[in-house]
Amino acid sequence: MITFVEEEVNARLKERRLIKKWIKQVAESYNYKLGDICYIFCNDEKILATNIEFLQHDYYTDIITFDYVEGDILSGDMFISVDTVKSNSELFSGSYEDELHRVVIHGILHLCGLKDKAPADEKKMRAAEDKALKMLSQLKSSIVDK
Numbered sequence: 001m002i003t004f005v006e007e008e009v010n011a012r013l014k015e016r017r018l019i020k021k022w023i024k025q026v027a028e029s030y031n032y033k034l035g036d037i038c039y040i041f042c043n044d045e046k047i048l049a050t051n052i053e054f055l056q057h058d059y060y061t062d063i064i065t066f067d068y069v070e071g072d073i074l075s076g077d078m079f080i081s082v083d084t085v086k087s088n089s090e091l092f093s094g095s096y097e098d099e100l101h102r103v104v105i106h107g108i109l110h111l112c113g114l115k116d117k118a119p120a121d122e123k124k125m126r127a128a129e130d131k132a133l134k135m136l137s138q139l140k141s142s143i144v145d146k
Helices: 016-029 046-056 081-090 096-110 118-143
Strands: 003-005 033-044 063-068 073-081
Touching: 003 016, 016 033, 016 096, 016 118, 033 046, 046 063, 046 073, 046 081, 063 096, 063 118, 073 081, 073 096, 081 096, 096 118
Parallel strands: 003 033, 033 073
Antiparallel strands: 063 073
16 A cells, blocks of 8 residues: 655645556566555655664755565655755756656665665666656556547
């Protein structure tokens, strides 16, 4: 089950049913089934506090993924800072919605085993994000065409 929780923020995540379907498709493309996935949308202060408390990292980030994967069942909690998503969308001259989708799927890709610390891994992660975002676009188009 996929749940979305907003902690003192409005994530403005539209078409949640469609997003859930997309997340499931991406997971299946990596041969995983969905277990319990929880997205916690929060502000910069909350993500910084979470980063310090659980990872001993004293910096802001857009997403922190807690991995509870067992076998081929994806489960995890993902904290997403909507403040950082908004800043990044402006920095990269994209829309907030597109950046939010990228971050949402970024967490799922981490649960699927993709890494992004080394330059080569980061390149693979970006390619996987782009492929997943294309899947979302196709999914939206298939609904509009009906």
